[in-house]
Amino acid sequence: MSERHRWVIATLVASAMPAIVTAQDTTALRQRLHRLELLRHTAVVAVARAESARRERLDTVRSGALVILVRPGEAWLVRQASAVAWARLDSLYGDEAATLSSTPMLFFLLGRPRPQVAHLYPVIADSAATPPDVAFQLVRAGSAVIRAEADTVLSNWTGPLLLAEVPAATENARAYVELVTAPSEAVRRCYAGTADACAAALGLLAGDPALQWYDVAERRALVADATDFRLGRLRSAADACTLAGSDSACLEVLHANGIQPPLSTDARQSLVRLTLASGGRGALGRLAHGTSRSLSLRFALAAGMPVDSLILAWRRTIIEAKPKPVTIATARAWTALGWIVLMGLMAFRSSRWR
Amino acid sequence: MFRMILFTQWKWSRLTLLPLVVAAFALPLLSVQGAGNPQTTPWEARQLLNALQSWGVGYPVLATMIALFMAMTAWSADHRGRHVYALSLPIPRWHYALQRFGAGALLLGAVVIALWLGALFAAGTASIPAGLHAYPTALAVRFALALFLAYAVFFAITAGTTRTAGYVLAIIGGIIVVQVLLEAAGVHVSLIPFIGDRLILWPGPLEIFSGRWMLIDV
Numbered sequence: 001m002s003e004r005h006r007w008v009i010a011t012l013v014a015s016a017m018p019a020i021v022t023a024q025d026t027t028a029l030r031q032r033l034h035r036l037e038l039l040r041h042t043a044v045v046a047v048a049r050a051e052s053a054r055r056e057r058l059d060t061v062r063s064g065a066l067v068i069l070v071r072p073g074e075a076w077l078v079r080q081a082s083a084v085a086w087a088r089l090d091s092l093y094g095d096e097a098a099t100l101s102s103t104p105m106l107f108f109l110l111g112r113p114r115p116q117v118a119h120l121y122p123v124i125a126d127s128a129a130t131p132p133d134v135a136f137q138l139v140r141a142g143s144a145v146i147r148a149e150a151d152t153v154l155s156n157w158t159g160p161l162l163l164a165e166v167p168a169a170t171e172n173a174r175a176y177v178e179l180v181t182a183p184s185e186a187v188r189r190c191y192a193g194t195a196d197a198c199a200a201a202l203g204l205l206a207g208d209p210a211l212q213w214y215d216v217a218e219r220r221a222l223v224a225d226a227t228d229f230r231l232g233r234l235r236s237a238a239d240a241c242t243l244a245g246s247d248s249a250c251l252e253v254l255h256a257n258g259i260q261p262p263l264s265t266d267a268r269q270s271l272v273r274l275t276l277a278s279g280g281r282g283a284l285g286r287l288a289h290g291t292s293r294s295l296s297l298r299f300a301l302a303a304g305m306p307v308d309s310l311i312l313a314w315r316r317t318i319i320e321a322k323p324k325p326v327t328i329a330t331a332r333a334w335t336a337l338g339w340i341v342l343m344g345l346m347a348f349r350s351s352r353w354r
Numbered sequence: 355m356f357r358m359i360l361f362t363q364w365k366w367s368r369l370t371l372l373p374l375v376v377a378a379f380a381l382p383l384l385s386v387q388g389a390g391n392p393q394t395t396p397w398e399a400r401q402l403l404n405a406l407q408s409w410g411v412g413y414p415v416l417a418t419m420i421a422l423f424m425a426m427t428a429w430s431a432d433h434r435g436r437h438v439y440a441l442s443l444p445i446p447r448w449h450y451a452l453q454r455f456g457a458g459a460l461l462l463g464a465v466v467i468a469l470w471l472g473a474l475f476a477a478g479t480a481s482i483p484a485g486l487h488a489y490p491t492a493l494a495v496r497f498a499l500a501l502f503l504a505y506a507v508f509f510a511i512t513a514g515t516t517r518t519a520g521y522v523l524a525i526i527g528g529i530i531v532v533q534v535l536l537e538a539a540g541v542h543v544s545l546i547p548f549i550g551d552r553l554i555l556w557p558g559p560l561e562i563f564s565g566r567w568m569l570i571d572v
Contacts, residue, residue: 130542180485180572181399221396325571327492328499332556336499339559343506344455347513348448 041102044119056115064090065101069120078107080131085138092163093146094281103145121145150288153295159265163273172321175267179318184262185215195308198315201263202271204296210254213262219250226257271314278303360457367427374420378465379472382569385409389480399483410567417501420465425508428458455509462501470494473569488570500562
């Protein structure tokens, strides 16, 4: 390159600098990211279409932000299911469901070869699947994609799914059973109504979970429960914990072996569900991104309320979801008696003997 | 006359009914056998609930089996004897059927009492972890309702004519055939799940069978 050309390029870059610098503000960067995302999405769909046109013709089914490529023979099934699935995903995840547009899916039925299209998220259903079955698979796939978009702090905290596939009532009832039965000091205090203890039991607080979740006796019991196979080289520490009552030895074993949280993913997912319900359509966006903030602060921002209020609302929800024991409500007992009488009358009313 | 009918039904059913009474007494005891075990872990309460949930299936199954047996026993001799004995009696059919039904129901009372005693004994002897409660009487009441309901259903079917039984079977078979034909024609209508829900969910007749059959629960 000649000396003259270098000067021309340097002059051009220097003259463009103010424009480049002004373009670095957050809003402009977001707009650029959005445009890039759209371009990526268009490119992925175009690549998929080109591949499908070259190898096997596929239809594109769209519903909301869901983009699904499917064999023409199965398009009716996906068309019916995708509307249901999108409504569900949109109601579950709010604005964050729109990010699904950047991950087109490839649907095919089990037992048939996968269409030869790369770069697409696979969704597989049984060959006898009905539209509700396919909708279930699409919701599941959509949920997995949305979870993959969230940062690892949240996705590790919630477990395999951000929200469980079971109905909220079932999930809350399971959480109630855990709240009553978990061998954990933090959980017992949570049940009694202490918000901090609930936050600790849910794993929202920074610090050593072994100390936050369990008291000395519970830690010792957990170590005593560990099998010889799991203890391995920790055998002597385990003996010091269980026989000599050394809490530091108990902590050593628990830290090395991993500590089972007293409240499972059911309880955590129920908190996510409540947070999304309280925080509106943008709640998941605030919850899923923001590694610089603590998890409890993200929950508070997402729900639009102080974390203590959120935690206490969660506790109320769980306690209200207490599973119905074997006792029968009066109305149910009368209904059963009514059916017994009705069936009896059916047997008595006939005048025929044979 | 009721005493005679009761006595004959007792004679016909006792060999099978007695083991079933023992089973009803034993079921709650078996369901809590893991409670208070010194080998259990800190998660004992949760494990106990899981075990009780597994055993819980036994209650509606036992109720159905006993009810089916008693309903069939109540009418089997009449069907075999072509109802000659019943026709020779100076009473209307409904009166005779009512006495047959009452005798069977009275014998079923023994099963309910056995289950209740078993549940009380199990709840009294088991070491129940903190946070859990025993519901022996509620379990027995629910078992009684399920048992009498199943008995009434089977009694109505067995009391009917062969043609009635045929109609019942034809309706069930017809629903299955319609579902299969609709699927084959590409019409996706979930007929069987719809009917199943109407039967199992309140106020359906079989609603009493659904839910948690747990002697010990939260």
